[in-house]
Amino acid sequence: MRLLDWIVLLGTLGFIVIYGVWKTRGSKDIEGYLKGDNSMKWWTIGLSIMATQASAITFLSTPGQAYEDGMRFVQFYFGLPIAMVIISITVIPIFYRLNVYTAYEFLENRFDLKTRSLAALLFLIQRGLAAGITIYAPAIILSTILGWNLTVTNIFIGVLVIIYTMSGGTKAVSVTQKQQMAVMMGGMLIAGFMVVRYLPADVSFGDAVAVAGKMGKMNVVDFSWDWKTSWDDRYNFWSGLTGGLFLALSYFGTDQSQVARYLSGKSIAESRLGLLFNGLLKIPMQFMILFIGVMVFVFYQFNQPPVFFNxxxxxxxxxxxxxxxxxxxxxxxxxxxxxxxxxxxxxxxxxxxxxxxxxxxxxxxxxxxxxxxxxxxxxxxxxxxxxxxxxxxxDTDYVFISFVMKYLPAGLVGLLLAVIFSAAMSSVSSELNALASTTVIDIYKRSVRQEGSDKHYVNASKLFTVAWGIIAILFATFASLLDNLIQAVNIIGSIFYGTILGIFLVAFYFKYIRGHAVFIAALLAEAVVLYCFMYTDIAFLWFNVIGCALVILFGFIAQALIGEKPKEIQQEV
Amino acid sequence: MEILEETKKAKAQEDIDKPPFFKSWAGMYWLVLGNLAFLIVLFYIITKIYE
Known part of the structure; x- marks a missing residue:
């Protein structure tokens, strides 16, 4: 790293943190701190949603994925625009009508307190672990490539995020994500331009794409389906459309780190437009990142690559x-x-x-x-x-960063590192904000202390933001002691995500099923998923489907056995 | 008077909740789904051309 790179990197990150703190300074009530006073416009919401989803791994791994496997990963996102439309039609109006702070608050209106608390706890376990990994995953790659100390890198990312997320709450998360998205998109476009520019003088852009095609990298869409083999293929049109739809529905409809983004909207219209903006731009954005990876692949057909990128x-x-x-x-x-x-x-x-x-x-x-x-x-x-x-x-995660470090000029290396840090910070800030709001609204305010002042809950939210930030840093610091940690966290996520999605699907679409029934169904479904995890060889991605389907099935059975009467509020919902 | 005020408020909220460019939200949803269909067709053409 040269001096100019340090100036660009620290200048960019410092500006974002200071801007976030300055822009959202002043005293706030709990509505302002957790919902940004419902003042966000659609473009802020849209960019914030995209920045939350795009973690550092998106920018480190995706070009490497294209280098190794071509463009077909883009099919994974085909279900996303459909999910955005479904959530805009069904979820947003309900959340707005009930004026909720968190997605789980809605579950008490629809069912009861115990179902709300159960869903909130499942989310806290899953997202609490994920926040640590969101810091650890880029830190391990950056510390390996740059020779930085891993613990210092973890603390650097974590502390920067805690400063502005604690200071400004949801509004600070959203306003900084606009800057971060600008850095990410600007940096990636420049990197794409540079890699094409570095191709030999007698190889045009058209030649490069044609070569990539002949070498099997322009395999964007695959409609083929084989009943015996295609189930294992994660990236074809059919699995992208169906699996991607379910994944996007659960992520954008039930995960507080995303729900908080569109609940901060000025109106239903602004929130819907923010989500639809994501539905329009997410696939082109992923296409662009993958295409940069393909161009890096072509570049390495004319320039000697290392035998192993790490x-x-x-x-x-x-x-x-x-x-x-x-x-x-x-x-x-x-x-x-x-x-x-x-x-x-x-x-x-x-x-x-x-x-x-x-x-x-x-x-x-x-x-x-x-x-x-x-x-x-x-x-x-x-x-x-x-x-x-x-x-x-x-070594695919190291392909793009190793190209950046070896071939890009001074200044641009700093900018591309700022892209990766910005992506990590944008995801972590949403996660910490969501963890704090769920802890305060669904657990602390609801079940521990109901009579506190507005100021008390704002202070509690700040305290929980810092606490979750420290937990995330500690988890990231000790993560290297565990084997295959990222897969472990993915498995833990899959164990809980299916059940949470099942509870929400019942809440939205199966009015027949009520509080006691869905609670029993969720516990039973979770028990079956845990049994599958411990005693069967079923691939962990299927736990999402099993958990979700079982909550609905058990819910119908339990409701028929219990025969509970509906609450008044349920008719309102 | 109160009813008139309420009606005005409801009308203002309705205007806020209207989508831009389209008369109804259905138009916006079709735009997103149409864009998805367009991208899939475009990607299929790219795949075939460079196969």
């Missing part, structure tokens, strides 16, 4: 008795690369001639050498497993 792991192996083996594999990789580079140049020339036979011959040569490269990389990963059994052999 340099720290490579150095670790070189310090062991396997150093010679590693060197030999690196030499072999360089030789194959030299041949492939010539073959790809031949493919570019063939594509310009439109000669089918010449294109097929060049393509076949490139395919053969690509397979050879993959074999060398596979051997390297086997060697890493032998030399450093604890080391991570997946």
């Amino acid at each position: 340099e720290a792991v490579r150095n670790k192996v070189q310090a062991t008795a396997y150093a010679d083996d590693m060197r030999q594999l690196e030499e072999k990789h360089a030789t194959v690369f030299g041949q492939k580079q010539e073959a790809v140049k031949g493919l570019v020339v063939a594509l310009r001639t439109d000669d089918e036979a010449a294109i097929a011959a060049a393509e076949s040569k490139v395919d053969m050498l690509t397979t050879a490269t993959k074999e060398v990389r596979s051997d390297v990963k086997d060697l890493i497993t032998k030399a450093a059994p604890d080391a991570e052999t997946r």
Whole structure:
């Protein structure tokens, strides 16, 4: 990192934090602190929703995903616009009519206190763990690449977020997310422009896309479906449309970190427009990030890539008795690369001639050498497993950041690091704000102290923001002690998300089922999900579907057995 | 007078809750779904062209 990079990085982050504190200064009541006085316009809501969803991993992993697997990941988002429409029609009017602070508050109106508290607790466990990972995941990559201390990086991200989130509440989260989105989009567009500019002079943009296509990276949509194999394929049109729809419905409809974003709207119209704005722009944004990854892939067809993108792991192996083996594999990789580079140049020339036979011959040569490269990389990963059994052999998260660090000029490196930090901060701030509001509104104010003053609850919200921030930093700091932590947190998320979604779906669409029945159903469904987790081999993503479906099924059965009478408020809902 | 005031308020709220560019929210929803359909078709064409 050069001086100019430090100035750009610290200047950008410092400006955002100071702006967030300054813009939202002054005393607030609880409505102002947790709902931003319901003053947000649709573009602020829309950008805030997008910034909350886009974590640092979005900008680190997604280009690497495209480098490895092409564009098809974009299909994962096909269900999102449909979910935005459904939530705009059904969820937003109900939340506004009941004037709720949190999504779980609605559950008491529809069912009872115990169902509300159960859903709030499930959310706090799941999102509390996720906040730590949102800090840890970019910190581990940045500390590896930049040689920074991991604990210091965790504390740096966490403390910056705590300062403005605690100071300004929901409004500070939303206003800073506008700046953060500007940094993220600006930085990524510049990175995309630079990678195309760095292609050889005789390779045009059109040539680059054509080469990417011939090498299987422009596989945007796949409509095919095989009843035997397609269930395991996460990224095809059908799984993207259905799985993506359910995931987006539960995330945007029941997760307080997103619900708080649109509940701060000036009116129903502003909140709806904010969500629909996300529905219009989310897919093009993901397409752009993936396409940058594809261009990085093309760039590395003409420039020697490292045999393994995680340099720290490579150095670790070189310090062991396997150093010679590693060197030999690196030499072999360089030789194959030299041949492939010539073959790809031949493919570019063939594509310009439109000669089918010449294109097929060049393509076949490139395919053969690509397979050879993959074999060398596979051997390297086997060697890493032998030399450093604890080391991570997946290096796709390091592809984009390693390109940025090695090839971008001074200043732009700082800007791209600011993109990653901004993305981490925007997600964490929404999470801390949501954790604090759920703790205060659904637990503390409702069940611990009901008679406090407005000022008391604002102070409690600030205190819980800091407390959750410290928990997140501590979790991020000790995360490296656990094996395969990110997967562990994903599993924990899947264990609870299905049940929460099931409770909300019953609340919105099955008026027959009432308080006691849905509570019993949720407990039973959670027990079955836990049983599946501990005693079966079912893939954890299916826990979402199982938990959700069982809450509805058990809810109907329990309601039929109980035969409870509806509350007056339920008819209102 | 009170009723007139309430009606005015309801009318003002209705105006606030109206979508821009369209007469009803259905138009906005179709715009989002139409955009999705357009993107899927566009992506399919890209996939086929560069296959």
